Amino acid sequence: MSDYLRLEVRRTLRDTGFVIGGIAMPVMMYLLFTNIGENDGAWKTASMVGMAAYGAVGSALNTGGAVAEDRAVGWLRQLRVTPMTPRQVVTGRALTGAVTVLPAIVAVLAAGGLVNGVRLAAWQWAVITLLLWLGSIPFTLLGLGNGYRLTGPATGVANMVCNLGLAVVGGLWFPITLFPDWLRSLSAYTPTNRFAQLGTSVADGHSPAPGAMLVLAAWLLAFGSYAVLSYRRSAENI
């Protein structure tokens, strides 16, 4: 299992599209959005968490893109004729997703601390990283659901729509205080908004709201079921 994880993580990190789109882009967008015009320290912190979340969501969804690609080239089928069980392959893929979201989170937080001068207590940095890491699991499952269900190009499109749509509506790019009322109420039910909230609560010095946990748990269940259904549907064709 650890061999498989190592192999897939290595393959992901060799993907230029992933490194640029999944790691460099969120960092650049963060630095851009917080250094044009007048900005207070609070926005630098909130946007740091938002963009780290955005990067994590993109990287998590990318796992699904990789699955679609591996299906298309026959790699998953080849694995089926080795002693690896399907369960090991899926678990290995999900763990790969868990590992490959970390660079984006760490890179954006580092940009916040080192470039933008965000100051937080050591425990806050650690807990934010941990929560953003764990909170990305639903998005990995969403990506896997897309990757097992759709063709390679369709997975790319679906992931991009999910990523941009959820990022914007969830307030990862712009503060939701700029949104009209109806959009702001909608935003509170998006997984991305609640995902970032895990981090912003801790940055503000308190624990995440139960509402955030509840909404995320509901999405975890929904995306998890979607992933399982997609996987079952495609299992014979892999």
Add this chain to the structure above:
Amino acid sequence: MTQTENTAVSFTGAVKTYGEVRAVDGIDLEIARGETVALLGRNGAGKSTTIALLLGLLEPDTGTVALFGAPPERSVRAGRVGAMLQEARAVPRVTVGELVSFVASRYPAPLPVAQALELAGIAELTGRRVDRLSGGQLQRVRFAVALAGNPALLVLDEPTAALDVEARHAFWDSMRAYAHRGHTVLFSTHYLEEADAHADRIVVVDRGRIVADGTGEELRRAAGGNLVSFDLAGQGTDGLALLPGVRSVEVLGGRARLRTDDSDATVIALAGLGAIRGLEVVRASLDDAFLALTSRPTETSPPSETSRPSKVELV
């Protein structure tokens, strides 16, 4: 060893349908350990579906498939099977060495990676990215992946499709070297010469059924050892199929071609009919045998035979 332990592959009445299409239409097949068997058939004959059933990638609708006396999935999990699948493309962003050693490490008793690469003739490609190789090189990487685990059964689905002549020779040398270690090898092909040259036994598949099973020589004999042809010169073909020895009748460009088990008797009978203009007797080639065994329903068949070619019975 018991019968089961000595049997590598066993199909019993396996059927797999896709909607109306019976891709595999009742296959019975036993392959003993150590045999090298070619699965020969046209495109769409059911070879790939047969292989997918054998590897446990598909479940038969009815009938059973077993590898080493166990369900295919179990034997695959136990590391007794390695396969080179058709239409697999390059795994992106991985080197040859990484890929082959990863697959090898899944198996309980793999070949040393260097040896697997050597056998597949790609030792010099170890550090190269798989997605930057030529088609022929990639084909050999896939061969290395198939044999990396040192599996007791090696399954190769159209293994030489992307290879040029030279690479093809090198490939078959490697395959034979692997088979000589006592392993069972099953490969599919639509090249007769490959089947004849590299397999101990040829299983001919057509329309989802096994239509012949034997050595190249046995297939030649079974298909009717000789071809007797003559100019019809306006005469009909009535009764030709009933002449002694005749197994099938075809008409091509005004010439009748009789496939016969006993060309002497056929010729004497033809002489009796006065049908000897441009008479010619030739030994059936393996190509002729293949065509005869997999003849399309539109071609002429003698009334004495069923529409399907008869199965070759072997002792």
